[in-house]
Amino acid sequence: MTSPGSTRADAAPDLPTHDPARRPGLWRFLLDVLRGALVGSVETVPGVSGGTVALVVGLYDRLIASLGHMVSGVKDWLIGTIRRDRSRAARAAWNFRRVHWWTLLPVGIGMVVALAVMAGIMSRLVEEHPVQTSAAFFGMVLASLYVPFSMVSRWRLRDLPVTLAAFAAAFALVSLPPSGAAEPNALQIVLAAAVAVSALILPGLSGSFLLLTFGMYEVTLGAVRDRDFGYIGLFFLGAVLGMVTVIKGLQWLLEHHFHLTLVILTGVMAGALRALWPWTGEDNALQPVGEHAGAALGWAIAGFLAVALTILVERLAARAAGRRAGSLDPGVSGLPGRAG
Numbered sequence: 025m026t027s028p029g030s031t032r033a034d035a036a037p038d039l040p041t042h043d044p045a046r047r048p049g050l051w052r053f054l055l056d057v058l059r060g061a062l063v064g065s066v067e068t069v070p071g072v073s074g075g076t077v078a079l080v081v082g083l084y085d086r087l088i089a090s091l092g093h094m095v096s097g098v099k100d101w102l103i104g105t106i107r108r109d110r111s112r113a114a115r116a117a118w119n120f121r122r123v124h125w126w127t128l129l130p131v132g133i134g135m136v137v138a139l140a141v142m143a144g145i146m147s148r149l150v151e152e153h154p155v156q157t158s159a160a161f162f163g164m165v166l167a168s169l170y171v172p173f174s175m176v177s178r179w180r181l182r183d184l185p186v187t188l189a190a191f192a193a194a195f196a197l198v199s200l201p202p203s204g205a206a207e208p209n210a211l212q213i214v215l216a217a218a219v220a221v222s223a224l225i226l227p228g229l230s231g232s233f234l235l236l237t238f239g240m241y242e243v244t245l246g247a248v249r250d251r252d253f254g255y256i257g258l259f260f261l262g263a264v265l266g267m268v269t270v271i272k273g274l275q276w277l278l279e280h281h282f283h284l285t286l287v288i289l290t291g292v293m294a295g296a297l298r299a300l301w302p303w304t305g306e307d308n309a310l311q312p313v314g315e316h317a318g319a320a321l322g323w324a325i326a327g328f329l330a331v332a333l334t335i336l337v338e339r340l341a342a343r344a345a346g347r348r349a350g351s352l353d354p355g356v357s358g359l360p361g362r363a364g
Contacts, residue, residue: 053130059083060134067135068142070161070233070241070300075224077334082341083131086124091224092275093119095268143248150242158302159320163327165233165297170335172289183287190291198237198299201307208240210258216240217262222270237296 059081067074078084097119104112149157176183208216216238223231235241247255277285302320303311313320 053126056083056127056130057134060131061138062134063131064135064138065142067231068139068146068245070165070230070236074231078224083127086127087131087224089122090124090128091267093122095272097123099268139248143245147242147245147249150245155302155314155316155320156323158300160323160327161233161236162297162300162302163324163329164331165230165293165300166324167328167331167335168230169290169293170332172286172293176283176286176290179287183283186284186287187291187294190288191295194237194292194295195298196295198296199308201309208243212238212240213255213258214262214265216244217259218266218270221263221266222274233293233296237299 059078060083062081063074063077063083066077075084078087097116100112100116100119103109104116146157216235219238220231220234223234232241235244244255244259246252247259274285298310301310302316303314305311
């Protein structure tokens with residue numbers, strides 16, 4: 025089913041098993057709040073993907089479809105208003121009717137509350153135990169590399185130079201010394217949020233990890249913890265812009281260049297691991313293994329196992345959903361570019 029005046033390629037997928045306009049009961053509402061809290065909690069942890077957790081708890085398809093319809097609806101409404109085009113207004117209304125508002129509302133409530141609580145906890149851990157938390161994050165991201173790697177159906181010899189180039193570019197980028205600025209400016213906040221929100225579209229990619237590679241993870245946690253509404257407002261603006269631009273662009277790449285996108289993403293995530301090495305100097309230079317080495321190793325292993333277990337649960341859940349549906353590809357349900 026497509027919208028008025030649109031083609032199949034323009035429309036986000038419909039989900040006939042869930043009626044977007046149907047108001048849920050109290051228990052379903054509270055369940056979605058809890059699901060949102062789970063997604064929001066892991067969004068503060070580099071290496072653990074909110075998209076993966078959304079898949080595990082059964083929210084991913086509805087969230088991505090709803091975001092797609094919402095962005096398309098806003099775009100059609102703006103164009104229709106400016107041009108006074110009734111067909112565009114009709115397409116906007118069609119898209120808005122297909123947004124699962126009664127899913128987005130409780131999930132959004134749960135995510136906001138969880139983010140506010142977890143930001144304070146994670147901020148204290150990063151400040152008081154930097155080596156241990158960096159080691160745990162390193163193990164988490166190392167394990168999450170399996171997601172884009174495994175989504176490439178067949179690795180070819182010609183993929184190796186592309187992956188190595190992506191690895192080298194990411195490694196060089198996160199090796200740059202600090203700029204010396206005490207606080208990021210407004211443009212940096214908006215751009216970082218726009219890129220970080222792209223992690224919603226791809227399970228395995230962590231928004232907090234992206235912020236960490238930009239050097240903005242701690243300051244963002246601190247802003248949420250201290251209720252810095254100026255920073256939060258700029259971050260929210262960047263997230264909205266990212267949904268309109270970056271997410272749509274990534275969706276297009278996954279639909280049209282799925283293999284190449286995942287090959288590059290694997291290299292980028294591997295190269296960016298350099299940002300999580302627990303021992304670095306003030307100029308961001310790598311240092312040899314230092315204090316708390318035993319504890320760091322233990323936390324790295326624990327982080328690796330935690331993410332590996334999450335991925336395993338997600339794959340088992342996807343296989344079960346695939347058997348019920350009879351036509352889904354186990355392990356990649358709901359991901360663009362792998363259907364059909």
